[in-house]
Every structure is written in C-alpha cells, then in structure tokens.
Amino acid sequence: MKRILGTVVAVTVLAALSGAATAQDGLVMKRIAETKTITIGHRDASVPLSYLGPDGKAQGYSIDICLKIADAAKEELKLDKIEVKFVPLTPQTRIPLLTAGTVDIICESSTHTLGRLRQISFLNTTFLTGSKLLVRKTSGIKKIEDMTDKVLVAVLGTTNEKAAQVEIDTKKIKIKGEIVKVKDHSQAMLNLEQERADAYVSDDVVLYGLKSASKNPDEWEVVGPYFSYDPYGMMIPRNNDDFRLLGNKTITRLIQSGEMEAIYKKWFEPGPTKINYPLSDRLKENFQLIALPD
Amino acid sequence: MGSYNWNWPILLKEPYFGWIVSGFGKTILIAVFAWAIAFPLGSAIGIARTADNRALRLAGTVYVDIFRNIPLLVQMFLWYFVVPELLPADWGRWVKRDMPYPQFITAVACLGLYTASRVGEQVRSGIEAIPRGQRDAGLAMGLTPTQVYRYVLIPVAYRTIIPPLTSDFLGVFKNSSLALTIGVLELTSQARQIEEYTFAAFEAFTVATVLYCLVTGLVIVIMRIVESRTRIAGTIAVGAQ
Amino acid sequence: MFGSFDFGILLANAPFLWNGMLLTLQLTALAVTGGLLLGVVLAVLRLSPIKPLAWVVEAYVNFLRSMPLILVIFWFYTLVPKLIGRPVSGFYSVLIAFVMFEAAYYSEIIRAGISSVRRGQISAAMALGLTKMQSMRYVILPQAVRNMVPVLLTQSIVMLQDTSLVYVVGLRDFLTSADIVASRDNRPTELYMFVAIVFLVICFSASRLANQLRRRYSL
Secondary structure (H helix, E strand, O other): OHHHHHHHHHHHHHHHHHHHHOOOOOHHHHHHHHHOEEEEEEOOEEOOOEEEOOOOOEEOHHHHHHHHHHHHHHHHOOOOOOEEEEEEOOOOOHHHHHHHOOOOEEOOOOEOOHHHHOOEEEOOOOEEEOEEEEEEHHHOOOOHHHHOOOOEEEEOOOHHHHHHHHHHHHOOOOOOOOOEEEOOHHHHHHHHHOOOOOEEEEEHHHHHHHHHHOOOHHHEEEEOOOOOOEEEOOEEEOOOHHHHHHHHHHHHHHHHHOHHHHHHHHHHOOOOOOOOOOOOHHHHHHHHHHOOOO | OOOOOOOHHHHHOOOHHHHHHHHHHHHHHHHHHHHHHHHHHHHHHHHHHHOOOHHHHHHHHHHHHHHHOOOHHHHHHHHHHHHHHHOOHHHHHHHHHHOOOHHHHHHHHHHHHHHHHHHHHHHHHHHHOOOHHHHHHHHHOOOOHHHHHHHHHHHHHHHHOHHHHHHHHHHHHHHHHHHHHHOOOOHHHHHHHHHHHHOOHHHHHHHHHHHHHHHHHHHHHHHHHHHHHHOOOOOOOOOOO | OOOOOOOHHHHHOHHHHHHHHHHHHHHHHHHHHHHHHHHHHHHHHHOOOOHHHHHHHHHHHHHHHOOOHHHHHHHHHHHHHHHHOOOOOHHHHHHHHHHHHHHHHHHHHHHHHHHOOOHHHHHHHHHOOOOHHHHHHHHHHHHHHHHHHHHHHHHHHHHHHHHHHHHHHOOOOHHHHHHHHHHHOOOHHHHHHHHHHHHHHHHHHHHHHHHHHHHHHOO
16 A cells, blocks of 8 residues: 555656646647637737727737637637637737736737747747838938937837847937837837927838828838848747647648738738738748748 | 746846946936925925915815826826927927936926925924914914914924825835836836846846835935934824825 | 817727726726735734734835835736746736735734724723723724724725826726827827826815715724
C-alpha cells in the first residue's frame, strides 16, 4: 500500500513539475477549446486596420483576418460554435494583456520587432509600412528635417516614437521641447487638430487612415520618406506553436485562395473611409513569400 | 512569477537611468510649483469662507464645490483641451503654441487650482476650530478684522492644521502623476516608458514606487518635526478629512 | 464663444456614453463594497492586541497611501494576472487595484471612527457590568458608525472620481468613452464639458447628502 502511495505521489509530483515546465505550451488553443471563445485585442483608431466603426464595434483589415483565424480554430478544434470577444487596448497595454492571457490574439497595427519577440510571438507579416509624418497642408513641413522649432507628437510605446527619436538625435534636429508622448492615435490627432502639435509621427498607413477618417481630410497631408521599416503581424503569446501554425496556415490559405486580396480591397481600395491605399508590389511579393507550400 | 526574467542592472544603463532622474525631477517640480499656487490661493479661499462678508463666503464656497466635485483627470483635460479653445483666438494660440513647456505648465496650473480647494477646506476648518471668543476678544481690544486674522486667527489655525496640510501636499505630489495623461514625462510615465523600451515592467515600477515612498516618508518626518516645534501648548491638532 | 457648440453630438452618442457611465458606476459600486469590507478587516486588525499583526497592516496602509493611484493601477494591471496565474480581464485587474487602494483609506477612516469614541465610555460601560463585546456592540460601534458614515460617503465620492483614472489603461469608462467620441469627431470642448458637468452634479449632490448626514447624526 505504502509503495502504491509512494508511486502515486511521485507521479503526481512529476506531472506537476512537467506541467510547470511547459505551462506556456499551447495555452491558447486549450483555452479556446475549453471556453469556445476567442478573445481578440483591437484598437480604437488604427484606421482601417483595427478601429471602431460607426456602430461602436471593432472592425478593419486585421480584424477580418483574425475572424478567419477564429473560423479555422473552430474547425481545427471541432467546436460546434465559437464566440468572438473583443477587448480594446492601447500600445501600452497590449503586451501585458497578451502575456496575462486576457486576450488570445492582437489584431491591429503592431510592428513585428526583434525586441518584442523576447516577450511575445507574431504571426507572419500581413502588412508593410513605415514611419512618416501627418501634418497640416499649410504647415510647409515636407520631411522630419523641417521640424526645427516645431512640436512633434507620438504615441508612447510605438516603434515610430523610437524611430523618430533616433532620427532627431542622429540628424540633430532641434524640435521644440521633447516629443509629446500620448496614449493613442486619437489623443495624438486631438493634439494635431488643436494645433498644439505640428506633426504626428506614426506608420504611414495609419496616418492615411486618420486623415481619411478626419472631418476635413483635405486639410491634412502625409509627408516624408520612410524613416523606419514596420512590418505588421498579429501578436500572440509565446510558446504557442500550435496556435501560431493555425494562424499562419490560415493566412497562407487566404493568400492562395485570393481572399486576402479581397479583404485588402474591401478596406483599402478605397475602403469605408476612402483611404485609397492600393496594394503595393512589395506587399504582393510578401504575400507570395509567406504562402508556404503544404 | 517564476517565468519573469529580472533585469535590475538595466535601470542603471543610459538612457534609462537618465529617464528616471529626469522623471523624478519633473515630479518634484510639478508638486512644488503646484503647491506654490495651492497654498496662498487655498489660504485666501479658506479665509474668504470664514469672512463676515457674504459675497466672499459664497465665492469661496462655489470655488471649493466646483473644484472638489470634478475628477482631477477631467479637470486636466479641461485645462489642456478645452480652455485654450474658449479663450480669444490670440490668447488660445499663445497658450497652445508660444507658452514654454505647455504640458508642464498646464499640469502645474491644474494641480495647483485643484489643490487650492483642498487647502481652502483645511484653512477654513482650522479657523472655525478656534473658539469664537478669541475673535471677539481681538475685536474688543480694538483690532481691525484684518488684524484679528493676521495676529490671532491665522497663526493659531495654521499650527493646528499642519498634519492635514502635509497630507494635502503629499496629495499634490502623488497627483502629479496625472500629468502623464497630457504628455508630461514625470516619474510614473518614465517608468512606463522604460517598460515599453526594455519590458522590465516590475523593475521600473519598483524604482518609481520606492522613490514615491521615500519622498512621502521624508516629508512626513520633516513635518512631524515642524509640528512639534510649533505646537501650541494644551491643544490637539484638528482639520477636515 | 459657445456659438459653435454642437450639443447634437451628445445625443448622437448617448448610448455609447451611457455604456461608459454604466461601467463607471459598476466599478465604483464594486470597489466601494470591496474596499469597505477589506477596510473593516484592516481596521480591526490594526486595533488588534497582536502587535506584529497591527504593524503589518499599518505598513500596508502607509505603503499604499504613499503611492499615486495611477501607479497602483499600472502595478496591478501587470501584476494581478501573474499572481493569479490565469487570465484576468482588465476590468478585474483594475477592480482589485481599487479595492486594495481604497481599503487603505477606508480602514483609516474606520479606525479613526472607533478611536474617536472616548476611552472613558468603555470604562463606564464595563463598570456598568457590560462585557467587552457588549460595550463594543451597544456603546462604541453606534457612536463610531455615526462619526464615520459621512466621512466614508465623502471618501466614496472621491472614489467615484478616481475611477476616471482607468483611462490610463484604456478601460472604457465614462471619461474614456467621451474621450473616444471627442477625438473621433474632434469635439473635445462639448464632450469634456459634458463629462465635467455630469460628475459635478453627481458629486455635488452626494457631498450635500454627506453634509446633511454629518449634521443630523453628529454627536
């Protein structure tokens, strides 16, 4: 009897230990299977990738792709139904929310970077962009070098904020004060609209999106050569190889079937906000590259 | 917590160390400047609320009611986003564009005006706690009402409200963190920024926490000394919550 | 200067703003309840004869009271899920932060309320032959509660105002909802003024009520 008990204890301890060692493995898929729910993190104003529509619901290019991934998860796990929950987040809250497991996948405009890969993981790149400036047409600003004695606003925790700081430091551009760091696109836009800031640095697609969604799109202009490279991907928690495979497979299928281009067209050509941002050759090429063979 | 990779040395590296120092400096500066507004203005409001003149009393009461019943964060947005729009165009433009350090100054003004309402309440309760007889005695001795305040009421009132005033000062110090919502890179927001750059969230928050606690502890110790030096024999401290 | 005001925008977004208000009220109600319960426990522990226990609680209370609420929110936002070891929504992280934070303040008010009853009263009650429990129940607590209810109400008004700080983690409360509309439609003046007025009306009425309670029940 004692021996049996001993074995039971040993097995339990071992199981607990191994469980602890691989606690991160496949947590997302397990969670989706158990709760029949997938939780998508989205933004309020990353037009047209991830933003609130007129009905107050999350929508956009990235959201559509993620809805396809949700369908694929439902099929893979043989669920009778899958509920999609949306959680709003900001560049400052997204990584904590993802590592905490509050959201399963983040579908917006997040740049795939080496630094972030230490904390979280990404699906394959589904959009390519880079930093530019949004300015008033009348401002005369054409590139970041023209920012001498002008106020620059950025969203705290974005790659653009860091890229702009590097540009300013290396080119010794004397902007007025420091870069004003705000919570999200909407606050940045407010600073711009109220003429507190002269330029807003962000990814050009987001800037075109904000311009297209603003009250008077003709007032605004996106300027400057790119000064950073920002490939977008959906963020997922680390150590979820099965979920990442599912996500990448879904993206590949979307590309192969031509659905990806259709989704792109729906949001960008011209898109609900008339952004008119045609599919670039680079992004087309990227789609070809990431569509791995079976 | 087991999976967290601690990385304390990162805090000593540049630019992160510099960020902490500058954030801490801004936090202190905001608190000190805001207090420089709140203390005199709050005193005036507190005195106004105990004055015999009805209009003065009403003005003081309205001020306190407005500033205490709107969330500080909303006040911050009002000063930053709304007030410049309501000013004449030239002034609004100056506030938004030509005023130096616009975010910093807005934060200081907002915190100062808000805290003045709290200081006003303390001063009022300090004065009201003084027995009516002292005021009457002063007047009977031929002092003018101003002199009664100057030589009798105020010196007594301030000594009795040192503890609540200390906690109001600490309130300004802590509330200075709200400046981050309009883009001032004070201590809390620098901690956030370090987190964004290094993912060392707990390290950055810990440093900020320690600094806040240190200052709080220091202020409390200093004020206890001040209090014991200025205590009036035979009294206990009073003050509004 | 109010000529260009567009109040229609408030009507058009009323359901969205109302949802934000609901979250604010829900968060306040839960945080006040939780904060009071924990506050009572902390106050009792702090007055307990077991000294080390009282010291630990005192340290906790002083520690939280020396931190800005925003920093507390950030701490709990990243810490709670790690401590619990399973996913927690932002709402619950923030709720826990508020409960832990407000409990520190509530416990001080409750402790002050109990301490405000003069010692002589306990001696008198015990001299009359009441047990310690009885004197607590019939003599101390009725007076203590009268003393602290108005202050607790005032603190709860502060708490309602403090909930607006969830803005920093993007939880969609009343202020954040207004903020979204304000920047989407570039109407900050109308929206922020509206938020200010709504809070002013609620908090002003509540603080008048607190004053009335104070006058009616004060000893």
